Amino acid sequence: MECTRCGRNASIEINYSKDLLCNRCFLELFEKRVRKSIRANRLLNPRDKTAVALSGGKDSAVVLSILKELHKRAPRAGLLAISIDQGVDVCGRTLDASRKICERLGVEHHVFTFREEFGLTLDELVKKTRGIENAAPVCSYCGVLRRRLLNDKARKLGVSKIATGHNLDDEIQTSMMNFIRGELDRMARMGPIVGVVRDAGFIPRIKPLRDSPEDEVLLYARLKGLEFEPSKCPYSQDALRKTIRSAIDLIEEKHPGSKFQMLKSTDRLIPIIRSSMEAGEIRKCSICGEVTSGRLCRVCQIKKELGIY
Ligand SMILES: [Zn+2]
Ligand SMILES: [Zn+2]
Structure with a gap:
């Protein structure tokens, strides 16, 4: 198998492009x-x-x-x-x-x-x-x-x-x-x-x-x-x-x-x-001040639920 890009030995098959690639060409294409x-x-x-x-x-x-x-x-x-x-x-x-x-x-x-x-x-x-x-x-x-x-x-x-x-x-x-x-x-x-x-x-x-x-x-x-x-x-x-x-x-x-x-x-x-x-109303969390759509942000809700204050 030859690399479709450079002709060296290919070891990688890319199905969606039908390319056969050597390691070096694969790294290059990926980057x-x-x-x-x-x-x-x-x-x-x-x-x-x-x-x-x-x-x-x-x-x-x-x-x-x-x-x-x-x-x-x-x-x-x-x-x-x-x-x-x-x-x-x-x-x-x-x-x-x-x-x-x-x-x-x-x-x-x-x-x-x-x-x-x-x-x-x-x-x-x-x-x-x-x-x-x-x-x-x-x-x-x-x-x-x-x-x-x-x-x-x-x-x-x-x-x-x-x-x-x-x-x-x-x-x-x-x-x-x-x-x-x-x-x-x-x-x-x-x-x-x-x-x-x-x-x-x-x-x-x-x-x-x-x-x-x-x-x-x-x-x-x-x-x-x-x-x-x-x-x-x-x-x-x-x-x-x-x-x-x-x-x-x-x-x-x-x-x-x-x-x-x-x-x-x-x-x-x-x-x-x-x-x-519709753009939701942006509010500040009443506990930590982070932006949220409700009264409490999700983090403060979780802390409250888990009792980790
Ligand atoms: Zn190659
Ligand atoms: Zn909060």
Whole structure:
């Protein structure tokens, strides 16, 4: 097999483009697509101070590695990494991986813990949610607290953008979940850059891997020898996402290119849904002062529910 780009020995088959690639051409194409995505969606400007939300998984490791390369050419831009330790077993390993990659790439690394910031670990949070009637899935509690912590700390560090590792598969799974659950307001909040308009205290989040398929992100991380931890959080068990993931993978297998098409369709729907929605009243949370649509923000609601004041 010859690489369709350079003629060297090819080892990678890309179904949707019918390309056969050697390792070098694959890495090049992958990076080119990420750079193009950053440019086309105006994710970064030369003076941004960017924090990568580093989970220890493959996706954020790839984001960090690629942004580090880009920053070598942008002397006025800043780059750092923030990790959140939720205090479950797997976190020890993910933190190790995060520390290693930051050390090797020479990126400043900040770690914050659930225990110090909220006074409990995720394990303890899980126990508390078991006592609540109609409790939301644990991931939604954890996600809300994690995002707030990340935003607060990034703000204190003078960060202007937070980069996350969301890849193509994550995005279209979320899109399909929102569609199935009829949560179109959530669909309206999707996109390559989110959280720009609402409030000066909210740091915009960018997703440089949003058009990179998950299997290619994994391959990229492996070929580059990036440090990452493959195990997932023991509490992550979104049944609907799992079903959708296998359904979408099957569609892609039978009809290569469908994943990209789903993202395109999602991106065409977002502005239509946004324009049809009434702008909700923006208020300040009566406890912490963060922007919210109700009296209490979601974080303060959760703290109250769990009794963690
Ligand atoms: Zn090649
Ligand atoms: Zn609040």
